[in-house]
Amino acid sequence: MQLLQVQGIGKRYRQGELEVRALADVELTVTEGEFAALVGPSGSGKTTLLNIIGGLDAPSEGKVLVNGKEITAMPEAVLSSFRLFELGFIFQAYNLVAVLTALENVELVMVLQGRPERERRERARHYLELVGLGKVMDRRPSALSGGQQQRVAVARALAAGPRLVLADEPTANLDSENATALLDIMYKLSKEEKTTFLFSTHDARVMERAQRIITLRDGRIESDERREQSSHARALA
């Protein structure tokens, strides 16, 4: 089933007197359950594309459909609700609300979704345990390491039950050990939960696990390569 359709997306913005073209004629389709990576050099448009797919930024032209709904035509308030119920986000850093504990951070999105307290508490605990943070769920972000914070962000994104998780360089600020652990967790959960992941990354470890690698260059899709699972991914699966 086609979960994401990106049709003729372009993005231009002004930088002083110059018009910069960040994206041009991007066409992309992602099916449910894919573990895909957007790669490319800095400035190639990965984050801009991810932001447009997530409804955080508006394209200059083209449209984006998620689960058949055209998000690029949605009014802001509807788009905000759409993000809440359909999408999960993991950013590079500063992913968490500082005044909430790990458990409360994971619960927050479910609170916004209006889920009953008992259900959201159970789900939050479950996902925090899955990412290996069962013993530190009452700590605030300042008392967690960078790797632990990103795991909380992963737990939050998944606990809310999104169809599509957009992860913008989630391992960029992590050491090798933490990055590997985090990717393994996401890969495993994507298989178990059948959740679709779309990464923007430079990280070879992400590429190693991805079933599909979409390469962007100068705002255009240069290549779109589907591949067999790596041995590492097979081992995890």
Added chain:
Amino acid sequence: MSTRTLHTTAPGKARLPLATMLMLAWRNLWRHRRRTVVTLVSIAFGFGLAVVMIGFTDGGHNNMIRNAIKLGEGHITVQPRGYLENPANHRYLADGKALASQIQALGVPGSVEPRISLQVLASTPANSVGAGLEGLASVDDARAKMLQPRLIDGSWFEPGDERGIVIGDGMARKLKARVGAKVVLMAGTQGGDSQAQLGRVRGIFDSRVDEMDDFLVLADIGLARLFLQGEGADASLAPVTRFAIFLDDPDALAVWAQKLKTGLDSDTVVALDWREMMPQLVQFLFIDAAGSYIFLLLILVLVVFGIVNTVLMSVLERTREFGLLRALGLGRRHLLLLVFLESLLLGLLAVAVGWLLGGGAHLWFAYQGVNIGALMGDNTQMMGTFMDPIVYSELSWERVQQLTLLIFIATLASGIYPAIKAARVTPVQALRT
């Protein structure tokens, strides 16, 4: 926990329960504990100071009002219509007995004092001065009770003493009269004749109000009534110039003033409350209170800037977090409310601490008072009344509500700008910061 449990909630609008919002706002407030405490203390201290200042202003003013009422014509005065604008000896209530019965029938809780006020010329062999002769019905009259302790020579006249008078030390000096001296009291009649009565000084008082000390001649109502008889009044009807009504509960003034107006007002009789009787005093108190209100205004400005500064700094520091929350699905309205709640909590805390500081100081000064005698010396008389040397802080419940409401409104106003600033955050821009 499988995918089957996912997407169980039908997509709708984001919901952020008030309890969660309050919890977030409260914790956000304490992110920078020191900054919040400094803001809180400065607002609370300023507010506490305003409470104390207004307590003293109200205390001083109320003291002056109480003294003015006791020395003057009571909480409510019933007198001939037009007397206030054009007082004259021939304007009096001819049938005082009937009017007294009418007032009594209304069941006014307090004392009703019949009084006669006359403009006379007081003369001794040494001098003659214009005077106000005030005839009082009993030694328990509020004015008599107020002035009895201020006698500096002699004694008060006995009830039914138709010759005894008590004068102020100012008049005594002008007339060169001592206790026991004879004073001739002379008044013109409406017909153009003159009439005179002999008075003998029984006592001399110092009320601390020069206008009274220089002008008043107090006597038994019987002596004053002789002048009304000279104007043609029937003494058996107990004619009077007015009834001064002293309420047991001054807070019931509005109710009883209205009842008396409704029950008694006619073409010849009018009921007036003390504000209507002493408009100059009301005006003076209003102008005097303006200083306190200017101070309060400065405090409100301090509150507004204190809250705007703290909350706005906190908002600017959290731009990225707001972007994250917006990305996760939190609406602008929620962000606006969240930041507004932070201002509100800060304001409420400041008011609470301010009331603790200011209210505590108020309670202390309400019981202990402050002796301003040394500061003011004999200079405590104003507008025909005076302020006691020891001033006690006074705050009415209305004043408490008014002050709290003002600070509350200032808090709400100061929360608007930071809240709008937070609500304007766009996820993409914020996440780039």
